[in-house]
Amino acid sequence: MYTTGTAFLEGLYEAGVSYIFANLGSDHPAIIESLARAKKENKELPAVITCPHEFVALSAAHGYAQLTGEPQAVLVHVECGTQNLGGAIHNAYKSRVPVLIFAGASPYTQEGELTGSRNEFIHWIQDVRDQRGIVRGYTKYDNEIRTGFNVKQLIYRSLQIAKSDPAGPVYLMGPREVMEEETTPVTLENELWQPILPGAIAPEQLDELTRDLLAANAPLIVTSYLGRNTDAVGELVKLSEKLSIPIIESIPHHMNFPHNNPMHCGSQWNVSTQNKLLADADFVLVIDSDVPWIQTKNKPSDKAKIYYLDVDPLKEEMPLWYIPSKQFLKADSYIALQQINKHLNEYEIDQDAVSKRWWKYSEVHNSLMAEKRNVEETRTDIITPEYIVACVRDVIDKENTIVLNEAITNYPAVSNHIEVDRPGSYFGSGAGSLGWNGGAAIGMKLANPDKTIVSLTGDGSYMFSVPSTVHWMANRYNTPFLTVIFNNSGWKAPKMSTLGVHPRGVANETEEFWVSFDPTSDLAGIAESAGNAYPINVEERAELRSALEEGVNKVNEGRAVVINVTIPHVYKDGDTRARGKNTIIQTDTM
Template structure:
């Protein structure tokens, strides 16, 4: 039999999907049977990765797409599995990551009228009026497969939408009867379903931008995710070199500009202070950034000229968003930077004396900022500070290392102190639902098995990642990675938020924020139990480097490792707790 399910899987294969991250249910008999037949007949289809939790499935597809730009498929069970993806679909949508999600739906016949008709009580319970509506606020496209006659067209159309700027998740669903339907094979010319070409800045307006750049005395570039296209990093370096323009990263979730470049002037997160470079700038060029600054804390001068280049400059999915700018360009940053650089070099009107002065000034600032980071890493005496921990991790890195940052209240510390300088070597989730780190590490390791993946996460983010599922999958599918937990025994972010609004409130007076995890759990032990991970809990600063080196050694030998590191407590800011867990090494 050649069914809609068979054609669906073939379409994924034709479109270049390598993996299906699957959490299968009673709605997927056609998928399961088609996979079994293909295996028996030695026909190639995407590899199925069994995922005991849907959040991890989508996070893995997210990580794979971040590292490669290639969307993978996720298969989940009806509306329950769709909802169980929860925050992961928020992450994929907000961080503009392409992925195709397919869910079955309850059968629409109940008396055996068609193959696949209802035969389990759950088929009534899981029948809802608008299953696609669950995803509509978090996907670029949704549709229902009703017949095998055009299922391939729907798959290719969905992936074309997913990959086109701004990229994002797409959602298809299909009932058992439709997926079990016998159909006729269809041949698709996949080259006719390519994503839209990158957009450029209109020629007359690029002239205006270049003119303003040349006239600026204190130009500044701010970016967050320009590095989603590795080739764009080279063009940004070219522009910065040409005009000696400093670069600041705002909540970076890609490696956008080399940290070892003399024009790199750090990054900021929720810093409650004004960045001096931003305040002094007379021209700010924003490239691929959703939140280049937080106006209540940090913003450019009212006299500064702002240009905004982004794949989504209006932030159409953000109800409240505005940054008044001279020009907004809906353009691919790599393409726009090429335009700027070519025009700059053709004009030959660069004030080399002014450039030399800026270069000397910002090179000195770059060196000063680096020295400040080194001093911060050595502070704390016997306490393991986040700065010291990140510096120790940095010492382990080489050109084949990929860092994942889900440190949340330590996000800024990690992004500054890790000092990533190789395109594609650093990622954050790019969104706001915690737990991305575990599944993302699996996806990235699958996409680049020769790379060493190091996931830096808070204890809250680690728990949100469903570590039991993550580490079971890691062992089964041979995707070892190193996890380092910045364990402050609680959620520090809600405490910070409360103090930001009520600095002199009762919660602060009583130091009661309802966010601590005391007595702490054996977090590393979860990974050991679920996936035989090498598990270490570290509280002593003198033992940290040894533990990290051993953990990395285990990873390179094929076994995941989790290093649970006690940093200052969420409440007391001391690296102790009233009820410590026993130090364990497995």
């Protein structure tokens, strides 16, 4: 019997979906039966990855799409599974990652009128008024499958929308009776359902931008995720080197510009001081960045000419967002940079000014590099985040490694010290719900099995990742990766947020922030118990490098590794919870 469920699975496969990250339930008998029949008949369908938690399922699809650009499918159980997607769908939506999510729905008949009618008590409990509304604020498109006769058209339309810029998640749902319905096979032509082609800069805007750029004495480019298209990196390098334009990365969640290039002038996060290059710039081109700077702390001069280029330059889904700019350019960064580089050939360039800038910003780059080396080697009695990253950088094979960064308060340490130079070699989640790192590592390993995946995470974000599920999946599906935990025994971010608003408040006075993870858990042991990961605990600085080398070797042999590294815990002077040399005694009031 050819059912809607069968047509649904066929549609995913024909549309190019390789994996279904599935958390199946009572709403999926048609899909399970169709999968079983396909296996028996050796029929090709997307591979099913069983995911014991929906957050990990979507995080894995997120990671796969980040690396490949190709959306995968996530199957969840009615409204309960939809809600369990939680922060993961926030991440996919805010970071513009395409994915197709399908959830079943409670049957709409209860007396056996149709195949799939209600026969379990939960079919009443899980029937809600607006299941699609649960995720409507985090999807580009949602719809309900009402018949098998057009289910493939809905899949193709959903994926077309998901992949069109700005990309993002789409959500379909289908009741049991509909998925069990007998239907007729349909064949669609892929080329008729392609995503919308990326946009370019209008000729008049291109000419004005180019003229202002050439007239600038201190131009600057700021980006966060230009590297999502790896080809755009080369065009940015070409523009930067042609005019000696320094590059600043703001909260980078892709590899956007080679760190060894003399025009790379660092990355910034929630810095409390003004970036001098940003303050001195008379022309700022922001390319692909949601938060290029934080206006209360660190921003360009009011006299600077600002151009904003992005596939979503108005940020229509962000209720409060504005960066006054001379122009807002809705265009694909790769195409736009190609346009700019080509258009510059029509103008005479002041090579003397370009040479002076090259010397000036090369000195800034060299000074930053020297400062980083100094920071990495300071406080030789303890393990600092910068030292961890430096050791990881030295141990990994950069040409064959992908680094994930979810170190949160140590995010800047990773982004500044990992020093990646190859497009597609570095990723962050791009959003704000913690725990992306574990599932994303699995998704990226599935997408590129030949690469070594290294996840750098805080202890808080590690626990948010549902490590028991992550490492069970890594073991079952042979996707080993290395996790390095920056363990400061608590959520440092809420503490820093509180001190940022109340630097001399009672919370600081009493050291009560309710963020401590004491007594500590055996974080590496969780992964070992759940998925046979190789656990390593590091408390001594002298042990770190050899532990990382051992970890990389184990991963390359096919076993996941979790290295739990104790880093300084921040407590007040006299606090009885202060422990040993890996504790910083804080005596001031921030």
